[in-house]
Amino acid sequence: MLRSELRLGAENLLITCAGLAAGDRLLVLQEEPDNGYYDQGIVDAVVETARELDMQTDLRTVPFAPMGGAISADLVAAMKQTDCTIFLSRTGDQIRFDASMAGIRPIMSYALDAEMLASGFGRADYAGFVALKNAVNALYAGANEIRVTCPLGTNFSGPGAAYPLAGAADVSVTRFPMSIFAPVPANGFSGVVMQDGFLVGTGSKFYDPYGCDLREPLAVHFDNTRLTHFSGHEMDVHCAQMHYEKVGKMFDLDPLTMHSWHAGIHPGCAYPMPAAENFERWSGSAFGNPRLMHFHTCGHYAPGEISLNVLDPTITIDGVAVWKEGVFDPKCVPGGAAILARYPCMQAVFNAPAQEVGQGSNGRLMGAV
Numbered sequence: 001m002l003r004s005e006l007r008l009g010a011e012n013l014l015i016t017c018a019g020l021a022a023g024d025r026l027l028v029l030q031e032e033p034d035n036g037y038y039d040q041g042i043v044d045a046v047v048e049t050a051r052e053l054d055m056q057t058d059l060r061t062v063p064f065a066p067m068g069g070a071i072s073a074d075l076v077a078a079m080k081q082t083d084c085t086i087f088l089s090r091t092g093d094q095i096r097f098d099a100s101m102a103g104i105r106p107i108m109s110y111a112l113d114a115e116m117l118a119s120g121f122g123r124a125d126y127a128g129f130v131a132l133k134n135a136v137n138a139l140y141a142g143a144n145e146i147r148v149t150c151p152l153g154t155n156f157s158g159p160g161a162a163y164p165l166a167g168a169a170d171v172s173v174t175r176f177p178m179s180i181f182a183p184v185p186a187n188g189f190s191g192v193v194m195q196d197g198f199l200v201g202t203g204s205k206f207y208d209p210y211g212c213d214l215r216e217p218l219a220v221h222f223d224n225t226r227l228t229h230f231s232g233h234e235m236d237v238h239c240a241q242m243h244y245e246k247v248g249k250m251f252d253l254d255p256l257t258m259h260s261w262h263a264g265i266h267p268g269c270a271y272p273m274p275a276a277e278n279f280e281r282w283s284g285s286a287f288g289n290p291r292l293m294h295f296h297t298c299g300h301y302a303p304g305e306i307s308l309n310v311l312d313p314t315i316t317i318d319g320v321a322v323w324k325e326g327v328f329d330p331k332c333v334p335g336g337a338a339i340l341a342r343y344p345c346m347q348a349v350f351n352a353p354a355q356e357v358g359q360g361s362n363g364r365l366m367g368a369v
Contacts, residue, residue: 006114009122010049013086017126017176018107022054024083029062029075031089037064037281038088041114046086058082066206068094079104092173093203093284097302101172108173110269112285120268120349121177121288128343129178132265135335136181137163139317146184147316148191148261148293151325152217154310156191179269179288183260183302186295190223193295195308197365198276199243202296202303203284207250211279212243213367220308227256227297247298247305255298255306263293263313265328267353275358276368282358283307289357290328311357311365327353 014020028050030043043059050057062075071091079085085106087093092108095101111117140146143160161184199212218240219231227244230237248255269288287294293313298306312326322332330336330350340347360366 005118009117010045018084025056027082027085028059039113096173124345125343128346135333143317149314152194154194158189179266183262186258193220198367202307222258259296261295264288264290268349270354271358272356274360286358291326291357
């Protein structure tokens with residue numbers, strides 16, 4: 001990692017994404033360092049770069065609440081008094097669907113350490129990936145038929161994405177880097193998702209146990225917004241049923257729900273450690289790579305409380321494999337080729353996509369068993 005690359009990543013966040021300039025007021029909110037979720041290197045890089053760019057920068061540590069909830073009125077007031085707030089804390093992820101943040105639009109960083117910020121994930125032009133996300137949203141919304149498969153047997157299909165009438169502005173917190181398209185509502189889709197390795201939380205609330213290990217690929221059958229049944233290894237089926245029931249009771253919700261799904265669009269996103277070493281950290285950062293798609297289940301809202309995760313999806317939209325076994329081809333998206341031509345730094349990450357997305361020793365998603 002070169003210091004110049006780290007500086008470029010920080011500037012992409014501060015200038016291209018946040019739109020800040022000299023004299024602007026910036027509030028950086030970090031999670032307690034002892035939690036081990038964000039490393040100190042990314043905090044230092046963002047704060048030091050901001051101050052070198054003559055931005056009025058305040059760094060605060062915010063307590064992390066595993067079960068989420070509204071942030072304090074004092075903190076909201078402080079956010080409103082600045083030009084921009086950047087979360088280097090999972091708290092920003094927990095409030096990403098909070099409508100009260102719409103007028104503030106804080107930024108949540110899914111780059112968790114200095115290496116991620118300095119890589120193509122952090123450096124590739126933020127505006128270019130926003131343009132690509134918008135083009136992908138339009139493709140999904142205008143589709144007649146969408147079919148999803150994977151090497152382990154995932155197979156489901158449905159119509160074009162019935163995004164809410166308000167549009168596909170799916171979160172009230174700005175994501176950095178932009179690495180995902182708007183969640184596709186599950187209504188109208190049916191089939192089976194093959195879940196390998198584990199069930200895991202969504203980053204909404206951090207309960208215990210956060211992950212549920214699976215011995216073999218588990219078939220999760222669904223019809224529209226309902227999970228109808230599980231099939232596979234007897235112990236896995238029992239484990240899944242008990243896990244969904246427990247989480248549902250924990251949060252007083254209907255557990256057997258399928259709310260929505262989406263896949264990564266940023267091939268610069270890498271996660272070099274096995275997911276099972278830290279389910280919480282993996283589920284909060286690796287999802288942006290096109291090799292992964294995930295599903296919001298266990299709750300009639302995004303992101304739900306249990307996510308399903310599929311490695312190397314093929315997503316066929318009106319007969320065209322826009323994702324083919326985990327490789328996303330933006331040139332299959334109307335306007336995608338022009339976006340890549342306009343942003344050579346994006347083309348560079350598509351030319352050399354990251355392959356490490358948390359796989360275990362067998363090359364697949366693995367639990368600890």
